[in-house]
Amino acid sequence: MVIVNRIAGFAEEMAGWRQHLHRHPELCLQCHETAAFVVERLREFGVDHIETGIAESGVVAVIEGQGADKGGSPVTALRADMDALPMQEKTGAEWASTVPGRMHACGHDGHTAMLLGAAKYLCETRGFKGRVVLVFQPAEETVGGGRIMVSDGIFDRYGVQEVYALHTDPFGALGEFRTRPGPIMAAADDYTVTVRGVGGHAAYPQECYDPMPAALAIGQGLQALVRGADPLQALVVAVTQIHGGSASNIVPDEVVLGGTVRSFSPEVRDWAERRMGEIVAGCAAAQGVEAVLDYRRNYPATVNHAAQTAFAVEVARDISGQVIDDLAPEMGAEDFSYMLEARPGAFLFLGQGVGPSVHHPKFDFNDAAAVHGASFFVRLIERRHAR
Incomplete structure (x- = not known):
């Protein structure tokens, strides 16, 4: 393990930045205080x-x-996300969230601290040619701040050629890097099915067009949809919500189902949306009710570029003796996917030691991981931008 000595020297400072951000979590696009803290450090x-x-x-x-x-000369972008999650923290840490119902449960506070650490080193040393572009984005967890920043033209404006990012990993050993070329995280879509009939008294079904049987049939059909998909192509279709009815003797007018769809292949994604529409229409027609599918395409699959991933793996091996370059794709999603659609690059997981999962109320970023991440970023720049 070869940590950059200068970065190891301000590990405590990075921990202080991270813990400050952890105490003051912000959501979605409204990361204004976080951004102000970042700008103050950068200046x-x-x-x-x-x-x-x-x-x-x-x-x-x-x-x-x-x-x-x-x-x-080379122009490379390094990205960190800044937003937190709408959860109540249960870590009991000294630096726990001071905002009820909000917490950094996905390590974005750590990602920001690591990129700030890399920025401090790169400003001190300037031991590279070309340009480094640091991207601190909001709303990774919600509306896709990465998508908005790319659409705003930041890569064109600053001449970015390649882009890289790290994500903390509570399933990997401290300092372990894990990645793969090609798809590494899934496309994530949401859907809602609204089934409408004619409600009434449950004792007189002949007077009603009951939406419940159609909703149950649709739910079963959607859960079984993957049986018609290519078994060698990953696909998840989950029904995670069903809402309808108010009493045992009332047939409701409406039942609503919802859930998520995860895939890697654009062809499988298209197929799933089409088949879901057919299942919804067929089940509704069989029961004599109306059903509408609202299918919402969210983040695309996160697809690493082969050459940039191979380079990132080489850099990771400079930093750590623990590097996995054939990680199995994961069904979670990431809005870094939009940046990888716009420019070649790579996304890697950085182990922080096994502990509570991300999005868990007891998750906390391990400050000991920050020196590994910041060292990776600076070595990547120094190697790609060799003078």
Whole structure:
């Protein structure tokens, strides 16, 4: 294990940044205080340019290398997400959230601290040519702040050629890097099925068009949909909600089902949406009721580029003796996917030691992982931007 000595020297400072952010979590696009904290640190470090207000509270900062030939030198973006989750924290940590119903349960506070640590080092040393673009984005957990920042043109505006990101991993040993070329996280879609009939007294079904049997048939049909899919192509179709009825003797007018669909292949994604529509229409027709499918495509699959992933793995091996380069794809989703659609790059998991899962009320980022992540970022820049 080879941690950059200078970064190890301000590990305590990074922990302080992270714990401050953990105490003050913000949601969705409204990460204004977090962004202000990030900007204050970046100005202290001496970055060359800062742009704020992208995707409402996103921040982009530029660090120029020494003696850079701006026309032909590398330009690499490093990304961290800043938003928290609407959960009540149960860690009992000294630095626990001070905001009821909000907590950093996915390590975004740690991601931000690691990128700030890399920024401090790169500003001090300038031991690279070209340009480093630091992207601090809001709303990874909700509306896709990464998508909004890409749509705003940050990659074109700053000439970004490649982009990289890390995500903390509570299922991996401390300092272990895990990744793979190709799909690493799934596309995530949501759906709602609204079944409408004619309600009435449950003792007189002949006077009603009961939406409940159709809703139950639709739910069973959707859960069984994967039986018609290619078994070698990953697909999850889950019914996670069903709402309808108010009393045992009342037939409701309406029943609503909802859930999620996860896939990796665009073809499988298209097939699932089409088949779901057919199942909904068929079950509704059989019961003489109306049913409407609202299928919402959210984050696309996170697909690592082969050459950039191979390079990132080499860099990770400079930092750690624990590198897995053939990680099985995961069915979770990430809005870094939009950045990888816009530019070649790679997404890696960084182990923080096995503990409570992300999105769990007892999850907490392990500050000991920050030196590994920041060291990875700076070594990646120094190798790709070798003078």
